[in-house]
Amino acid sequence: MKKNVLFVMPSLLAGGGQKSLINLLSQIDYTRFHVDLLLFSQTGAFMKSIPPGVHMVNLPNLHPAFSEHIVPSMLKLLAQRQFKLAYARLMFAVTNRLVRNTASSEQYSWAYMKRSFGTMEKEYDVAIGYLEKSSIYYIVDRVKAKKKIGWIHTNYSNSGMIARLDAPYFKQLDKLVTVSDECAKSLKETFSELTDRITVIQNIVSPQRILMESLRESVTSLPFDKRFTNVVTIARLSSEKGIDLAIKACALLKSQGHVIKWYVLGDGDEREALEKMITQLNLQDTFILLGIKENPYPFIKHADMYVQPSRYEGKSIAIDEAKILHKPIVVTNYESAKDQITDGVNGLIVDMNEQGLANGIIELLHQGELREALIHSLSQEKMGTEEEVNKLYEII
Known part of the structure; x- marks a missing residue:
């Protein structure tokens, strides 16, 4: 019965x-x-x-x-x-x-x-x-x-x-x-x-479902520009997700001459405040809030890196999804980050502030061998938890 x-x-x-x-x-x-x-x-x-x-x-x-x-x-x-x-x-x-x-x-x-x-x-x-x-x-x-x-x-x-x-x-x-x-x-x-x-x-x-869904859209159908480094974050627009830290990190990177586009998939109560911050820092064309996407996986697949700027997490599903799609990952050092990321092995764990995030992104931008090592490590991990x-x- x-x-x-x-x-x-x-x-x-x-x-x-x-x-x-x-x-x-x-x-x-x-x-x-x-x-x-x-x-x-x-x-x-x-x-x-x-x-x-x-x-x-x-x-x-x-x-x-x-x-x-x-x-x-x-x-x-x-x-x-x-x-x-x-x-x-x-x-x-x-x-x-x-x-x-x-x-x-x-x-x-x-x-x-x-x-x-x-x-x-x-x-x-x-x-x-x-x-x-x-x-x-x-x-x-x-x-x-x-x-x-x-x-x-x-x-x-x-x-x-x-x-x-x-x-x-x-x-x-x-x-x-x-x-x-x-x-x-x-x-x-x-x-x-x-x-x-x-x-x-x-x-x-x-993994099987995520890989299949990631193929449903080609890179040409996405807003990505190959002339830029395309960064993706998937998160609710709320304080604990640290999107304000990401915006400040993006401003730092732009001021240092780095050519990036940072896309955030998600929505939430802080959208208006975050949009105001983006405007104040003149990042309207650089830090882009895309809202909720029914299928976020093509965005992760075709991004150059995945960044999670959270202040705290339980266990981030988005990070697991980025790992399955073998993306170089930067995460802040919230308490449970080490449950998913081993620093320098399958991702980078950085200080929980805009400078830490910017430093992690710069490290991935300039160290091709590190980036390839992270991708290789991710390709060897067993990720399914069915x-x-x-x-x-x-x-x-």
């Missing part, structure tokens, strides 16, 4: 956690498991990538008006005489405005958001909150399941999340999964009483 498994995620907007979920769902054996997927919002670039074996379930939202903008939401709730919920909606908005740290604002505001959700009627064998914070809170507060699993895709110590708010939820989980050894170490240090529940399941990447799905089977 098939086990009933529920995955919960806020949405499928482009991001590492979302791509990780799609890759995992693509590997599951649907002859053994009936899989439901619940999204708080059925939106995002990866919606069309949901495997056919996955059954979408609707959110048991008692009051759909709660998710609307504050003014129409309040008016509708008051008209329905939902006074307590109207108060919760007001406090939800106030909390998100007062708590400037977006990582912790979601933690604080859950106390109000959860009041708009009903408990799911179906009981599951396993419920999985596949992203930190609200996905995990939801399965604890609103799902009936014999086993509950939470997934953390980031290095907890650097995430800005508040441990005392997560601890009551984590204690109700049977397993707490994270994506790298460094991330597991961080969780164990923060939640020492839960050490025996913490386990590592790496993000699933499929077998990681077996670790999931073991815990469910």
